[in-house]
Amino acid sequence: MTANGTAARADQIWKVYGTGEAQVAALRGVSVTFARSMYTAIMGPSGSGKSTLMHCLAGLDTVDAGTVWVGDTKVTGLGDAGLTQLRRDRIGFIFQQYNLLPTLSAEENITLPLAIAGRKPDPEWYATVIGTVGLEDRLHHRPSELSGGQQQRVACARALVSRPEVIFADEPTGNLDSRSGNEVLTFLRDSVRRFGQTIVMVTHDPNAASYADRVVFLVDGQIVDELASPTAAAVLDQMKRLDTHA
Amino acid sequence: MLRAMLRGLLSHKLRLLLSALAVVLGTMFMSAAFVAGDTMAKGFEQLFATVNENLDVQVTARNDAPESEQGSEIVTAFVDRATADRLENVPGVADATPHVSTDGARVVGKNGKVVASNGPPRFGIGWVEGDPLIQLRDGEAPDAPDEIAINAGLAKTTGYRVGDLVDVITLQPRRTFRLAGIFGYPGGRDSLGGETTVAFPMATAQQLMLGAPGKYTNVDVQADPGVSDVDLKRRVQAEVGPGYVVKTREETARDQASDVQGFITVLKGGLTGFALVGLFTGAFLIFNTFSMLVAQRTRELALYRSFGAGRWQVNRAVLAESVLFGLVASTVGLILGIGVGWLLRKLLESFANTSLPVTGVVVRPYVVVITLLVGTLFTVLAALIPALRASRVAPIAAMRDAATPDRPLGRLTAIGAVVFAVGVLLLGLKLTGTTKGALWPMLGGGAALAFLGVAMLAPAISRPVTGLFGRLFGRSMPGRLGTRNTGRNPRRTAVTAAALMIGVTLATGAGVFAASAKSGISDVFANDLNAQLIVGVDFATGGTGGFLPSKVDQMKAVPGVETAMALQGDNVLLGDRNAFVSATDLAAARVIFEMEPEGGELRPLSTGELVVDEDTARTRGWQVGDTVPMRTARGGDYTERVVGIYRKNNVVSGALVSPADAATFRTPYAQQGFVKVADDGQVGAVEARLDNLFADNPEVTVSDQSALIAQSSRFLDVVLTILNVLLGLTILVAVLGVINTLLLSIFERTREIGLVRAIGMSRTQLGRMITVESILISVFGVLLGIVAGVALGIAIVQAVGGEFLHLTIPWWYLAVTFALAFVAGVLAAILPAIRAARLNVLEAIAYE
Numbered sequence A: 001m002t003a004n005g006t007a008a009r010a011d012q013i014w015k016v017y018g019t020g021e022a023q024v025a026a027l028r029g030v031s032v033t034f035a036r037s038m039y040t041a042i043m044g045p046s047g048s049g050k051s052t053l054m055h056c057l058a059g060l061d062t063v064d065a066g067t068v069w070v071g072d073t074k075v076t077g078l079g080d081a082g083l084t085q086l087r088r089d090r091i092g093f094i095f096q097q098y099n100l101l102p103t104l105s106a107e108e109n110i111t112l113p114l115a116i117a118g119r120k121p122d123p124e125w126y127a128t129v130i131g132t133v134g135l136e137d138r139l140h141h142r143p144s145e146l147s148g149g150q151q152q153r154v155a156c157a158r159a160l161v162s163r164p165e166v167i168f169a170d171e172p173t174g175n176l177d178s179r180s181g182n183e184v185l186t187f188l189r190d191s192v193r194r195f196g197q198t199i200v201m202v203t204h205d206p207n208a209a210s211y212a213d214r215v216v217f218l219v220d221g222q223i224v225d226e227l228a229s230p231t232a233a234a235v236l237d238q239m240k241r242l243d244t245h246a
Numbered sequence B: 001m002l003r004a005m006l007r008g009l010l011s012h013k014l015r016l017l018l019s020a021l022a023v024v025l026g027t028m029f030m031s032a033a034f035v036a037g038d039t040m041a042k043g044f045e046q047l048f049a050t051v052n053e054n055l056d057v058q059v060t061a062r063n064d065a066p067e068s069e070q071g072s073e074i075v076t077a078f079v080d081r082a083t084a085d086r087l088e089n090v091p092g093v094a095d096a097t098p099h100v101s102t103d104g105a106r107v108v109g110k111n112g113k114v115v116a117s118n119g120p121p122r123f124g125i126g127w128v129e130g131d132p133l134i135q136l137r138d139g140e141a142p143d144a145p146d147e148i149a150i151n152a153g154l155a156k157t158t159g160y161r162v163g164d165l166v167d168v169i170t171l172q173p174r175r176t177f178r179l180a181g182i183f184g185y186p187g188g189r190d191s192l193g194g195e196t197t198v199a200f201p202m203a204t205a206q207q208l209m210l211g212a213p214g215k216y217t218n219v220d221v222q223a224d225p226g227v228s229d230v231d232l233k234r235r236v237q238a239e240v241g242p243g244y245v246v247k248t249r250e251e252t253a254r255d256q257a258s259d260v261q262g263f264i265t266v267l268k269g270g271l272t273g274f275a276l277v278g279l280f281t282g283a284f285l286i287f288n289t290f291s292m293l294v295a296q297r298t299r300e301l302a303l304y305r306s307f308g309a310g311r312w313q314v315n316r317a318v319l320a321e322s323v324l325f326g327l328v329a330s331t332v333g334l335i336l337g338i339g340v341g342w343l344l345r346k347l348l349e350s351f352a353n354t355s356l357p358v359t360g361v362v363v364r365p366y367v368v369v370i371t372l373l374v375g376t377l378f379t380v381l382a383a384l385i386p387a388l389r390a391s392r393v394a395p396i397a398a399m400r401d402a403a404t405p406d407r408p409l410g411r412l413t414a415i416g417a418v419v420f421a422v423g424v425l426l427l428g429l430k431l432t433g434t435t436k437g438a439l440w441p442m443l444g445g446g447a448a449l450a451f452l453g454v455a456m457l458a459p460a461i462s463r464p465v466t467g468l469f470g471r472l473f474g475r476s477m478p479g480r481l482g483t484r485n486t487g488r489n490p491r492r493t494a495v496t497a498a499a500l501m502i503g504v505t506l507a508t509g510a511g512v513f514a515a516s517a518k519s520g521i522s523d524v525f526a527n528d529l530n531a532q533l534i535v536g537v538d539f540a541t542g543g544t545g546g547f548l549p550s551k552v553d554q555m556k557a558v559p560g561v562e563t564a565m566a567l568q569g570d571n572v573l574l575g576d577r578n579a580f581v582s583a584t585d586l587a588a589a590r591v592i593f594e595m596e597p598e599g600g601e602l603r604p605l606s607t608g609e610l611v612v613d614e615d616t617a618r619t620r621g622w623q624v625g626d627t628v629p630m631r632t633a634r635g636g637d638y639t640e641r642v643v644g645i646y647r648k649n650n651v652v653s654g655a656l657v658s659p660a661d662a663a664t665f666r667t668p669y670a671q672q673g674f675v676k677v678a679d680d681g682q683v684g685a686v687e688a689r690l691d692n693l694f695a696d697n698p699e700v701t702v703s704d705q706s707a708l709i710a711q712s713s714r715f716l717d718v719v720l721t722i723l724n725v726l727l728g729l730t731i732l733v734a735v736l737g738v739i740n741t742l743l744l745s746i747f748e749r750t751r752e753i754g755l756v757r758a759i760g761m762s763r764t765q766l767g768r769m770i771t772v773e774s775i776l777i778s779v780f781g782v783l784l785g786i787v788a789g790v791a792l793g794i795a796i797v798q799a800v801g802g803e804f805l806h807l808t809i810p811w812w813y814l815a816v817t818f819a820l821a822f823v824a825g826v827l828a829a830i831l832p833a834i835r836a837a838r839l840n841v842l843e844a845i846a847y848e
Helices: A050-057 A080-090 A106-110 A112-117 A125-131 A148-162 A178-195 A232-245 B002-010 B015-053 B080-087 B152-158 B202-210 B227-240 B249-296 B298-306 B311-351 B363-393 B412-432 B439-474 B477-486 B490-528 B551-557 B586-592 B613-621 B680-693 B705-748 B750-758 B763-800 B811-838 B843-847
Strands: A007-018 A024-033 A037-044 A063-068 A092-094 A166-170 A200-203 A214-219 A223-230 B056-061 B092-100 B101-103 B106-107 B122-126 B135-140 B148-152 B165-169 B175-184 B196-200 B218-223 B242-246 B533-537 B561-574 B577-583 B597-600 B609-613 B627-631 B637-646 B655-657 B672-677 B702-704
Touching: A024 A050, A024 A063, A024 B106, A037 B002, A050 A063, A050 A166, A050 A200, A063 A125, A063 B218, A080 A092, A080 B763, A092 A148, A106 A112, A112 A148, A112 B477, A125 A148, A125 A178, A148 A166, A148 A223, A178 A200, A200 B165, A214 A232, B002 B015, B002 B551, B015 B249, B015 B311, B015 B705, B056 B249, B080 B092, B080 B218, B080 B227, B092 B227, B122 B152, B135 B613, B135 B680, B148 B152, B148 B165, B152 B175, B152 B196, B175 B196, B196 B202, B196 B439, B202 B597, B218 B227, B227 B242, B242 B249, B242 B811, B249 B298, B249 B439, B249 B705, B298 B311, B311 B363, B311 B586, B311 B609, B412 B439, B412 B763, B439 B477, B439 B490, B477 B763, B490 B705, B490 B763, B533 B680, B533 B705, B533 B811, B551 B561, B551 B609, B551 B680, B561 B586, B586 B672, B597 B613, B609 B613, B613 B637, B637 B655, B672 B680, B680 B702, B702 B705, B705 B750, B705 B763, B705 B811, B750 B763, B750 B843, B763 B811
Parallel strands: A037 A200, A037 A214, A092 A166, A166 A200, B122 B196, B148 B175, B577 B655, B609 B637
Antiparallel strands: A007 A024, A007 A063, A214 A223, B056 B218, B056 B242, B092 B218, B101 B122, B106 B165, B135 B175, B148 B196, B165 B175, B533 B672, B533 B702, B561 B577, B561 B627, B561 B672, B597 B637, B609 B655, B627 B637
16 A cells, blocks of 8 residues: 555554553554545544544553554654644544634634644635535634534534545544534535545444445554445444454 | 531632731731840840849939920039948948939940941940949959950940050030940849940049049949838938839839830830731732632532521631631741741840840730630631621522522712721821820721722722733733733732732822932922031931030131031920020021021020020910020020021021020030031031031041931932832732732633643743733732822821922832832742643633
8 A cells, every 4th residue: 555545554553541440442453554545533432432543543541562654754752842843734633512712703613623723724715615515604613602512513623624635533423413414524524525625533323324335343552444435324323243253 | 517617618728828918927927026125125124123233223403494305314403422332321321322324425336437226325424432233344444544454245236355545525515534444244144235334433433424523323232231222212312302202123124124114015016007007908818719719619618508507507607717717827926936936036036135034935825815815816817708708608509500690789989988087087087186195006997997898999990901901912812811810810819919009009198108218308408408518416426416516616726617507406305395495606597407487586695595487486485585494404594585586488487596505505506507608518527627627526527418317318228118118018918918829710621721832822821821810910909009108198297298208209209119029020920820720721612
């Protein structure tokens, strides 16, 4: 696989919590590759290590063994400054809790990563992003004046606006009703299809996973299976099977 | 329930520590002042007990002449030998010894300068053979008229040894003596209380120190065994009659200690005042801390309420917390204060060049009670409103999200305006002298209310002001976020800033006053004094020195001098009251002071004639031609006729008399001389010639006006510096408050910090964001303080008024204060910024 086609990659990574008797391995030698311009969902039951995997890939957490790559950059071993720069310039985040800054307007929240980096948004791209998430008339509202779905769309726009190499989304629909959730998922899929964005999404919702191009299944800190072009039914089916195995 | 709540309280250690520190600092200052004062009082008590060990009753001559601020230890009414002899025969008297002991013996050191005194007198005494108080250590008693002995403390500071030649200035000018002996005091002491003592043979002492051969200053009487002091006093008084004052040992010691007691009272009062200001500042910090603790524990409190805890129970629990908190902090403050009190005592002792005969420190029970009481009271009062708010938490809040929306500021602003108005009214009434009544409670209470009022008004203006200053930090994201965060909780920002305001207001007010005084003084000298050169007594040499007025003739004869004059002043009894009167040559004074007649004439005065300014004439009801009796310190009685009344004048005021009538003033010296030089270009040359003329007098210096102005400015600067150092305590407490607020903000915004870090904010940028918030709070507080302080300064200058105050705003001083706000902001941000930087991004973003 060429570096050109890979957005992020984990190579035999281990993550262990605690010591001695209380030791728990969250990741046990996980190797996985995320291709560019693909929408990948990471699925698995609670405690399977899917969130840990995402955190390690995104440089929010460190691994105990193995190597993580984003593009052609080796993430493992980077210091705080290096990780900060990586997150700032090459990674986007979407969280379950939206995590908008209450003092900033929607517009300011969206451009926050660029402002932190001291860059101006590309006006054309900015207009495209705003248009896609459908927030034109809400830009000057504070987060407290927006609905949950609107807030999460702001968060999505914030992740997209700096055109990161990869966006990590952690249960982005976990706090939303199904209609708002579907809107956000559609929007994420569109950004992959139309703009070639790479997205890695952690979820336990088969419906959410069905929007992805590919689903990776994680059980007990190991990748056990994957599906290409999944449907909700197929994902659910697979999950049931994994549950009984576990 | 209380125990459960205390556990909650203890979970916020760092924040509690900062608030506690505020109380600790305040109570420490207070107890230190008490402890140092009491210890010194005890020390002086024991000191005077030693001094008076060998007398049971002391007899001095009654003196109706008024006391003077300077040279109050100079004795001007005397006892004669016959009185002492008569007392020997009074039944019950074992021994009656006459002594000479009075202030005013100034030793010239090896460097040619007069040995300075920082307050204690410089005694000249007559040697009394066998005096148990004086213990010869080296050499022998002074026998010949040109011999002296000095106390060991003086010998140590000057480095003089037996056999050296030593110059001493007394009532007579500088004279050279041979140092015959060095003596100490009982208990191996070099000095009693920092004083210096020169012992002359008795006849010499009478001549030089009293100007009265054969006279004494006092007779020390010892009782036969079994005769009480009070009994002895009655018998002695009966013998000597009403012309003499008879005091028991106890009364003597009390009088001797009264000067020192006055100083100690001022010291205790002043430091306690600063301690109270510090505690008042700390109260803002405590208010913030308890408000935050209550807000954070809303869920917890609601849970108690839903379990059935009553409002009063919640209220009481929070108050109990504050009592405990106040007690612990005050106790720590008290203990530290005892240590600081000991240090303070050592400092004052080294300043006064003495060591007091008391070991350790004196801690009286009232100090413990007052310190703990005041410290706890401030804490509880500050926690009162948060406690009430806690009791209003509804049980349903346990089920809701803890975040409460911003309450509107309207009501608070309205109440603040009223409180502020009442405070300003109190201050105004007192400053303009409209009302009588307790000065300090009204000033202090008025100021406290005004501060509280501003603190309540501040939230309404905090957002616009901090927003405006936030623009200084440009459009960078950390700067913008910091600015927004500052405006987020206007109440908290305002209370934090208001704490900073208090110290800054007082410092700024003092700065405005000092600047106004400085410019007033220099304007007066520059505009109203028609003399280029001034001969003055160096303050450091003490108040008893000067030059003989007869020197004026020599000054006038100096080439280049147009005219010269001397002012010899003293407190006298003029008519029915104490007045400061100056003797001078009116012909020269008219020119130099630019005096204008209002009535009568301003001609050279003969004995028994005086002139007076129009204001004094009016208040006394004197007309030209009236006569008024004058009694001087050394018992001169004169009848003065008012021959002239002069117009109000900035450089001279009060009554002026003929030099002939000053012969019986306390000292024979003039304290000030003024010289008008004919040609401005010659001032430097004339100054050099005058310097030459006064070369043998180490107590006076010749200087131009600028030196005199600089000297008075220097005094103001010293006062201002001391004030600022003490107010620094208050500002330190307030900076602790800023740290406290920032720590809380970080704690509350853990998730936001996690987010901005996750999307790429570096630790440096995060630190900048927090620093901006810190600077904005500090700048807001200092700005409030500067505005309030300038207003206060203007109010005081207007209220005091007078020619020596020209309202001047010290822009430089304000600019430096403002700059310090930035520094304080940056410093206060360090700890919070480190804390924020250390937050684990992942944990922070998942923080509930």
